[in-house]
Amino acid sequence: MLKSRSKLKHFYYVTLFFSNSVGENIVATEAPPAPASERMFAALAGHADGHALERETAYLCELADRGHPDAQLVYAARLSLGLGVAQDKALALRYYKLSADQGNARAKVLYGCLLKTGDGVPQDLPAAAAYFKEAADLGDLLGQLNYNVCLYFGLGVAENKARAADYLKRAADQGDRDAQCHYGMVLMSGDGIAKNEAEAVKYYRLSADQGNADAQYAYANALKFGIGTAVDEINAAKYYKKSADQNNLNGQFCYGDCLLNGFGVEKDIAASNTFFKLAADSGHSTAQWVYGLHLECGQGIELDLSEAVRYYRQSADKDDINGAFYYGSCLLHGRGVPADAVRGAQYFKSAADRGHPNAQLAYGICLQQGIGVDRDIATSFSYLKLAADQHVLDAQLLCGKCLRKGFGVQQDIVQAISYIEDVVNRGNAGAPSACYFSAFVEYALCGQSLANMLERNQPSDMQGRESTLMGIAGARAISAIFFNMASRIGIGIGKGKAQYKYALCLERALGVDMDLTQAAQYFKSAAESGYEKGRVAYEDFVADGIVRDESVAGVNHVGADATAGGGVGADDVPADASTAGTNDVIHYLLAIKRNADAGDASQQFRYARLIQKGEVPVRRPSVAAWYLKLAADQQFAKAQYHYGRCLLDGEIIARNSVNAMTYLKLAADQSYPKAQVAYAENLSNGINGVIDASQAERYFKLAAEAGNSEGQYCYANVVLLAQTIHKNRSPEEVAAAAAYYKAAADSGHVEAQCAYADCLKYGDGVQKNLLGAAAYFQMAADNGSSEAQFAYADHLEDIGNFCDAARYYKMSADQGYIQSQWAYARLLRNGKGVAANEAEADIYAHLFGAKRDVA
Numbered sequence: 001m002l003k004s005r006s007k008l009k010h011f012y013y014v015t016l017f018f019s020n021s022v023g024e025n026i027v028a029t030e031a032p033p034a035p036a037s038e039r040m041f042a043a044l045a046g047h048a049d050g051h052a053l054e055r056e057t058a059y060l061c062e063l064a065d066r067g068h069p070d071a072q073l074v075y076a077a078r079l080s081l082g083l084g085v086a087q088d089k090a091l092a093l094r095y096y097k098l099s100a101d102q103g104n105a106r107a108k109v110l111y112g113c114l115l116k117t118g119d120g121v122p123q124d125l126p127a128a129a130a131y132f133k134e135a136a137d138l139g140d141l142l143g144q145l146n147y148n149v150c151l152y153f154g155l156g157v158a159e160n161k162a163r164a165a166d167y168l169k170r171a172a173d174q175g176d177r178d179a180q181c182h183y184g185m186v187l188m189s190g191d192g193i194a195k196n197e198a199e200a201v202k203y204y205r206l207s208a209d210q211g212n213a214d215a216q217y218a219y220a221n222a223l224k225f226g227i228g229t230a231v232d233e234i235n236a237a238k239y240y241k242k243s244a245d246q247n248n249l250n251g252q253f254c255y256g257d258c259l260l261n262g263f264g265v266e267k268d269i270a271a272s273n274t275f276f277k278l279a280a281d282s283g284h285s286t287a288q289w290v291y292g293l294h295l296e297c298g299q300g301i302e303l304d305l306s307e308a309v310r311y312y313r314q315s316a317d318k319d320d321i322n323g324a325f326y327y328g329s330c331l332l333h334g335r336g337v338p339a340d341a342v343r344g345a346q347y348f349k350s351a352a353d354r355g356h357p358n359a360q361l362a363y364g365i366c367l368q369q370g371i372g373v374d375r376d377i378a379t380s381f382s383y384l385k386l387a388a389d390q391h392v393l394d395a396q397l398l399c400g401k402c403l404r405k406g407f408g409v410q411q412d413i414v415q416a417i418s419y420i421e422d423v424v425n426r427g428n429a430g431a432p433s434a435c436y437f438s439a440f441v442e443y444a445l446c447g448q449s450l451a452n453m454l455e456r457n458q459p460s461d462m463q464g465r466e467s468t469l470m471g472i473a474g475a476r477a478i479s480a481i482f483f484n485m486a487s488r489i490g491i492g493i494g495k496g497k498a499q500y501k502y503a504l505c506l507e508r509a510l511g512v513d514m515d516l517t518q519a520a521q522y523f524k525s526a527a528e529s530g531y532e533k534g535r536v537a538y539e540d541f542v543a544d545g546i547v548r549d550e551s552v553a554g555v556n557h558v559g560a561d562a563t564a565g566g567g568v569g570a571d572d573v574p575a576d577a578s579t580a581g582t583n584d585v586i587h588y589l590l591a592i593k594r595n596a597d598a599g600d601a602s603q604q605f606r607y608a609r610l611i612q613k614g615e616v617p618v619r620r621p622s623v624a625a626w627y628l629k630l631a632a633d634q635q636f637a638k639a640q641y642h643y644g645r646c647l648l649d650g651e652i653i654a655r656n657s658v659n660a661m662t663y664l665k666l667a668a669d670q671s672y673p674k675a676q677v678a679y680a681e682n683l684s685n686g687i688n689g690v691i692d693a694s695q696a697e698r699y700f701k702l703a704a705e706a707g708n709s710e711g712q713y714c715y716a717n718v719v720l721l722a723q724t725i726h727k728n729r730s731p732e733e734v735a736a737a738a739a740y741y742k743a744a745a746d747s748g749h750v751e752a753q754c755a756y757a758d759c760l761k762y763g764d765g766v767q768k769n770l771l772g773a774a775a776y777f778q779m780a781a782d783n784g785s786s787e788a789q790f791a792y793a794d795h796l797e798d799i800g801n802f803c804d805a806a807r808y809y810k811m812s813a814d815q816g817y818i819q820s821q822w823a824y825a826r827l828l829r830n831g832k833g834v835a836a837n838e839a840e841a842d843i844y845a846h847l848f849g850a851k852r853d854v855a
Contacts, residue, residue: 096111233263341371357387680698720764803834
């Protein structure tokens with residue numbers, strides 16, 4: 001990405017373009033004195049030359065001396081330039097001041113400029129700022145621009161960026177393209193005012209369409225990346241081109257990038273190089289290394305290594321880290337330039353120290369192998385780790401090797417596995433590479449190292465890292481290597497510990513699919529190896545009925561048959577287990593479990609929920625998640641929702657937001673309202689790093705239409721928030737949103753009661769009704785909403801019911817609502833609606849944080 005401006009470009013506007021037609025540049029601030037003669041206007045227009053010019057200038061002098069402000073301004077300009085009169089800057093200065101002091105806005109600007117620079121008069125920044133302000137407040141464009149600069153930098157006036165932006169906006173709204181561009185930059189950066197990307201884009205567009213190259217580039221960026229406006233590739237390319245055609249370096253580079261990638265225009269690599277070269281030859285450091293790369297690879301242009309090196313070096317000499325990396329690589333390998341490993345390593349280090357990941361890898365290898373630098377394996381690892389932590393595959397592989405061997409760093413097999421695992425996982429997602437295949441070898445070596453630690457009976461090496469090991473062991477490849485290898489070595493407790501940890505992964509879905517049956521087998525193997533935790537876990541599984549094992553003594557087999565006769569059918573289940581006897585309840589629970597184990601999705605869900613509610617005594621809570629998953633995988637919507645919530649909250653099983661969203665969506669798409677709301681909420685919050693507002697709104701609406709009060713409330717929130725911010729909703733949509741608030745409110749939804757009260761209070765989507773608003777605030781207040789209690793108390797106070805107002809203020813204040821704390825303290829202080837009590841008032845005032853008595 002191109003470098004962005006970090007500060008707004010400010011500049012002084014001065015008018016120095018006085019000529020024979022100088023009168024055309026004058027902005028008259030008042031009508032000329034009556035009667036106005038044709039001769040005077042001809043002199044002000046100043047179109048004569050030779051003797052006529054001198055005669056008109058003399059007449060201007062006469063008018064100026066008679067006090068005509070416009071004549072004073074024009075005469076001052078002619079004195080300054082020597083037009084029709086001998087040049088006399090000192091006398092010009094006097095007439096500028098006379099005109100300015102009579103209210104001529106343009107004279108105020110010009111005189112202010114002279115005061116600012118000290119040209120013919122002692123420099124006086126406060127006076128200059130004052131004249132600029134007077135002109136600005138009279139609507140003079142140049143006055144507004146100059147006063148904006150004074151306010152922004154604190155020149156002759158206290159620095160005030162917010163007021164500076166206001167004057168810049170005034171100039172922009174007069175149609176000045178440069179002011180429009182700079183005001184757009186202020187809005188985009190939030191420099192002194194509230195950031196407003198959409199408004200910034202509007203001003204960029206105005207300026208761009210008047211031909212400002214910087215604005216064309218900025219507007220194109222907004223269109224390309226969807227900043228403050230919708231993404232529009234075609235128009236982005238169009239405005240980049242306009243900017244490029246005016247020799248804007250960033251515009252040239254970006255239009256070249258559009259041509260290179262077919263962004264908004266037909267892909268044309270050869271044409272892209274034309275624009276890259278234009279920008280590069282004008283000093284654009286990014287364009288220089290990009291164009292160099294094309295020259296080196298012969299991409300859309302004839303291959304030329306020596307020219308590529310020249311452009312790489314130009315970019316590197318401008319401190320561009322990519323340029324430094326590519327130039328260093330050419331020096332190291334002698335590509336297009338004589339090999340120089342020492343200088344190559346220096347350029348690698350320069351780029352590496354500024355965060356370039358591939359340069360960090362390259363310099364780490366130089367240090368590790370002593371190429372161009374003294375060998376230093378400890379420092380080498382620190383650079384390799386920097387690159388690995390930026391997900392450079394080769395660096396991750398090398399870091400894994402170093403950590404496994406303890407090469408330049410303390411040996412850490414667990415950390416080594418985490419790096420190697422990332423290489424394998426990312427290699428699976430793309431085309432296989434040598435690095436990807438090498439990672440499998442490292443996986444095996446890491447597994448052997450861990451197995452050797454167990455063989456040497458060194459469990460202390462893994463103390464404090466059990467959760468990390470479980471997470472790593474959960475990955476399929478490492479579990480096969482680590483746990484199976486540990487089992488093959490056959491070192492009693494060490495073997496059992498490995499089996500136990502893999503069983504935990506299977507039970508809790510730590511990196512592998514949940515499988516309680518297989519988990520039970522590994523727990524049993526761990527128990528048979530003498531590992532105590534494995535024995536306890538296996539007995540829990542037997543007790544919970546996940547497996548049957550009559551050889552396990554002293555265990556109450558909850559899941560076993562209660563009768564010798566075997567199965568219990570659905571007809572045997574009591575209609576109401578809560579009123580049945582103890583034996584009936586047992587039969588009832590066993591019948592549900594038996595049907596669940598037979599594959600009945602509804603019974604699987606039912607059994608899981610009974611476990612979650614504590615109505616079925618199991619020792620391993622993960623049993624509930626297992627049954628939920630069994631039902632969910634049979635497309636049972638309620639189970640999909642609850643299993644998704646378990647994954648989302650990390651309840652019972654390991655938190656997995658990706659899988660959680662998958663299950664929530666499955667349930668949502670089966671029209672389960674709770675799932676629709678949960679899925680939409682997580683889309684709104686970007687649970688997996690991606691926000692999808694349009695899809696979130698769609699699912700909220702589906703839940704709302706199904707009558708779900710939370711869905712109604714959330715959908716109404718989305719609509720009214722969008723209307724407040726973007727003004728992009730129709731009156732019908734706003735009215736529908738208010739209706740959804742009411743529906744949710746009438747069903748007891750407290751937040752919706754507050755929201756609908758606000759709609760009634762302000763007339764949002766519904767006719768304004770203050771009494772109706774008070775009624776809904778009261779509903780929410782009586783349901784415990786501190787915000788509603790404050791709002792209702794405020795209403796009661798307005799109608800003179802101080803007693804009830806004090807009561808609701810106190811309810812809210814006691815919940816920590818600070819506005820109510822202040823209001824209740826005020827009533828206590830004044831004895832309104834409650835007995836006056838200074839001591840209690842002080843308590844509430846201090847809760848509010850007041851530093852003095854509440855008025």
